[in-house]
Amino acid sequence: MEQTIRQVLPVDPPPRLLMGPGPITVDPRVLRAMSAQLVGQYDPAMTAYMNETMALYRSVFRTVNEQTFLVDGTSRAGIEAALVSLLSPGDKVLVPVFGRFGHLLREIAERCGAEVHVREVPWGEVFTLEQLEEAVREVRPKLVALVQGDTSTTMNQPLEGVGEVCHRHGALLYVDVTASLGGNPFEMDAWGVDAVTAGLQKCLSGPSGSAPISLSPRAVAVIDARRSTEAGLRADPDSEEGLAPRAARIRSNYFDLAMVMDYWSEKRLNHHTEATTMLYCARECARLLLEEGLDAAVARHALHGRAMLAGVQGLGLRVFGDVAHKMHNVVAVWIPESVDGDAVRAAMLGDYGIEIGTSFGPLAGRTWRIGTMGYNARKDAVLVTLAALEQVLRAAGAPVAVGGGVQAAQEVYA
Numbered sequence: 146m147e148q149t150i151r152q153v154l155p156v157d158p159p160p161r162l163l164m165g166p167g168p169i170t171v172d173p174r175v176l177r178a179m180s181a182q183l184v185g186q187y188d189p190a191m192t193a194y195m196n197e198t199m200a201l202y203r204s205v206f207r208t209v210n211e212q213t214f215l216v217d218g219t220s221r222a223g224i225e226a227a228l229v230s231l232l233s234p235g236d237k238v239l240v241p242v243f244g245r246f247g248h249l250l251r252e253i254a255e256r257c258g259a260e261v262h263v264r265e266v267p268w269g270e271v272f273t274l275e276q277l278e279e280a281v282r283e284v285r286p287k288l289v290a291l292v293q294g295d296t297s298t299t300m301n302q303p304l305e306g307v308g309e310v311c312h313r314h315g316a317l318l319y320v321d322v323t324a325s326l327g328g329n330p331f332e333m334d335a336w337g338v339d340a341v342t343a344g345l346q347k348c349l350s351g352p353s354g355s356a357p358i359s360l361s362p363r364a365v366a367v368i369d370a371r372r373s374t375e376a377g378l379r380a381d382p383d384s385e386e387g388l389a390p391r392a393a394r395i396r397s398n399y400f401d402l403a404m405v406m407d408y409w410s411e412k413r414l415n416h417h418t419e420a421t422t423m424l425y426c427a428r429e430c431a432r433l434l435l436e437e438g439l440d441a442a443v444a445r446h447a448l449h450g451r452a453m454l455a456g457v458q459g460l461g462l463r464v465f466g467d468v469a470h471k472m473h474n475v476v477a478v479w480i481p482e483s484v485d486g487d488a489v490r491a492a493m494l495g496d497y498g499i500e501i502g503t504s505f506g507p508l509a510g511r512t513w514r515i516g517t518m519g520y521n522a523r524k525d526a527v528l529v530t531l532a533a534l535e536q537v538l539r540a541a542g543a544p545v546a547v548g549g550g551v552q553a554a555q556e557v558y559a
């Protein structure tokens with residue numbers, strides 16, 4: 146056993162260019178921030194970083210919401226925290242599903258004990274505002290839970306007007322922006338979004354492991370009404386004064402956003418031990434995004450996304466879904482009939498060190514997903530990926546236009 150352990154070498158991953166639907170290659174500046182030494186949980190340096198992180202993400206989400214902070218865990222931790230804190234058993238929730246991550250919202254809402262109402266459009270499409278309003282009018286939900294960019298289909302659900310519709314019918318609006326934030330426009334306050342959660346591993350150029358979240362005063366009011374404090378933190382553990390009735394309390398300790406808010410507020414009431422390294426990471430991701438400028442970052446994703454789209458079309462590949470509603474940062478292409486999709490991905494990785502993505506559910510084995518996001522939304526990354534894909538497809542015997550991919554992308558850049 147000891148012998149085997151001695152043979153375990155230090156971590157030294159092979160160099161890769163991650164051009165799938167995320168995670169993507171991390172910006173080296175983010176990796177540097179993550180290698181900084183820890184400080185204590187209540188060190189003034191730490192609480193200052195926490196406050197700065199809150200302020201940075203207010204700008205990233207375009208909100209003035211005081212309650213803007215991080216949930217420790219991957220993006221689905223943020224989703225689960227938002228839904229379990231907002232939904233009580235029996236609450237009605239409407240989940241418009243247009244891909245895998247809509248199904249995830251449905252599944253999490255069901256586990257919260259909510260009465261879940263689903264509406265679906267075929268993969269590759271998005272909902273119209275009229276469809277959403279009709280569903281809200283029929284269901285009369287407490288909450289509408291929606292994905293903005295669903296990486297499984299590459300579609301970007303338009304959100305303008307959705308918050309207004311929800312509020313007119315007395316519902317809150319939750320949006321998952323994990324895959325779209327930073328690469329596509331998002332306006333929390335202007336669009337009337339009540340709760341939003343994200344991740345770092347897509348357009349924010351970081352790894353997964355931290356979920357930025359923001360809550361409107363309306364959402365905070367719902368959570369506050371379910372507030373409790375752990376017995377061991379109360380001066381009198383036996384007294385439940387000021388706490389919500391037991392049946393109303395949030396059905397998770399880790400994801401109890403009332404307690405997490407107390408931790409991030411000036412009360413600094415102990416909850417979990419903040420994942421300091423991920424805090425450094427999330428802070429640096431937001432800092433870099435804002436240093437570039439949100440609009441500039443979105444424009445960069447739009448440009449390189451257009452180049453990749455033109456490039457795959459220039460190779461003669463067919464693009465999946467309604468391209469007019471595609472996210473800027475990922476494209477799905479039909480795998481040509483004559484080739485083995487997994488063998489092509491393996492050759493891209495083995496011969497060129499480039500990762501492109503496979504797909505889920507009804508698209509598994511039928512489409513590849515190619516990302517241009519975060520640190521890899523760059524001209525050289527786009528051109529190298531297209532050049533490699535051409536070579537691999539030709540070697541696999543697929544009929545591709547020689548030089549067509551790189552040339553079409555170069556025309557976008559010209």
Ligand SMILES: Cc1ncc(COP(=O)(O)O)c(C=O)c1O
Nearest residue numbers: 219220221246294296323324353
């Ligand atoms: C839209 C969306 N939501 C949620 C997730 C889940 O994120 P995680 O794997 O970080 O939990 C993803 C991951 O790809 C995503 O694209």
